[in-house]
Amino acid sequence: MRYALLVYETEACVKARHDPEYQAAYNAYIKAIYGSGVAFAGSGLQDAATTTTTYRLVGGERHIQDGPFADTKEQLAGFFLIDVPDLDKALEWAARCPSTERGGIVEVRPALEQPK
């Protein structure tokens, strides 16, 4: 079963990206989640507040704006796509994500079944 682990971070959490201890922990997490053959894709994302551009059509009219679609305290900061037997295993990997020690949140979302 495929799941997306969506990592939401607060401003403080994003700033911690420069902390070497946090970097080392994150590198190890990435190494473990790929090394175990669990993750098949994923990436960290740049700061949502300053680098996001949103595109949408409103009544057929094109709207392009700076900033994220939803203005929330937590921003999407990265994601992993994983393949594990069940939700229990997915939660196990979510619990290991170093972001959670810094106030981050990991959302576990089952992926839609791929067309056969």
Added chain:
Amino acid sequence: MDPVELAARASYGRLLSILAVRTHDLAGAEDALAEAFLAAVTQWRIDGVPRNPEAWLLTAARRKLVDTARRRRTRDEKHVLLQVNVDEAEDADFFGDERLRLLFVCAHPAIDAAVRTPLMLQTVLGLDAARIASALRVAPKTMGQRLWRAKTKIRDARIPFDVPAEELPERSFAVLEAIYAAYGSGWEDIAGAGAASRGLTEEAIWLARLTVRLLPEEPEARGLLALMLYAEARANARRGEDGAYIPLSEQDPSRWDPHRIAEAEALLLKAARMGRVGPLQLEAAIQSAHLDARRSGSSADRAVSLLYEALVQMAPTLGVRVAHAVALSKTDGPTRGLSLLDAIEPSASHDYQPYWSARAHLLERLGRRDDARDAYDRAIGLAEEDGIRRWLLAKKRALGETADASGRARDGV
């Protein structure tokens, strides 16, 4: 848990077991008991607390059961009415304790092993599903469904609450195993335990105490309680001021709890006198040997290695196999330990943090620094606790950035 909460829990499990044992309907008994507690809140405020609150609650819950059976007009109606009437006729001031049968039903072989622990926590201790789910790191919805399925199965398949004598040892072990699972791997020194996984340790110890009382002839029950008390005795010493993990070899024995250790020693001694060794007694004995050696300044390596040798024959779980490899590496060298780790199937070890910590440690001792760094990374990435994570990061840093020190490898002992 405070004393009032403990007393409430003790009553809850006792009352629920009495209600459910007759009807086989755990969910129905839970609902009835919840309604009885609710009625007590208003009724006792008006009339005062009854002379025997438990008897009052039991009578109230039984009437709710009858009401429900009448309302549903189930085919079991007569059965319920009959049972309840028989029970009502009993002396309301004196009723027994059916919690042992409740524990046995929770650990019945037809009940999925993954739901046995939550089922016990909910029925014997009255914990709510959401709390159990978080503590056991399971989605609340999944937990709710699993509990519901298990209860439905117990009722519809009429899973017996009685245990035939010949099945008693096996079923007792299943009960103990489920309680141990509630405690988690907190005792495991190599894995350590932080706040997140310590959520149910008190509940687990409470259940183990209950089981010792209900199964006085089962030495493994004492073994389990001893094992948990040894681990709890070191709980404070296992964390530094900053929350960093401290392994057993670096702990300050003056921070251990002498009362818990004394209680554990007494339990283990009594269990040993019964003359039936089991895996839980062995695990407790390993803890005992470690503590003894630390306090006397001697080495427990030989004793621990031998105990693991016996344990791995009896219960070759993944955790035991890894710990055995580490124990053997101290008496027979890291190469021997590593060969035991190599024998563990990758499908089992790939996401098991203690395996990678152990592997990193043994590779380090062999002077294979690059491999050790890789293994440390895997262990760090698998850590769920920040204390453990930081401890492993420090161990990796201490390795330095240099490549393999060929020729300068330590002798490995």
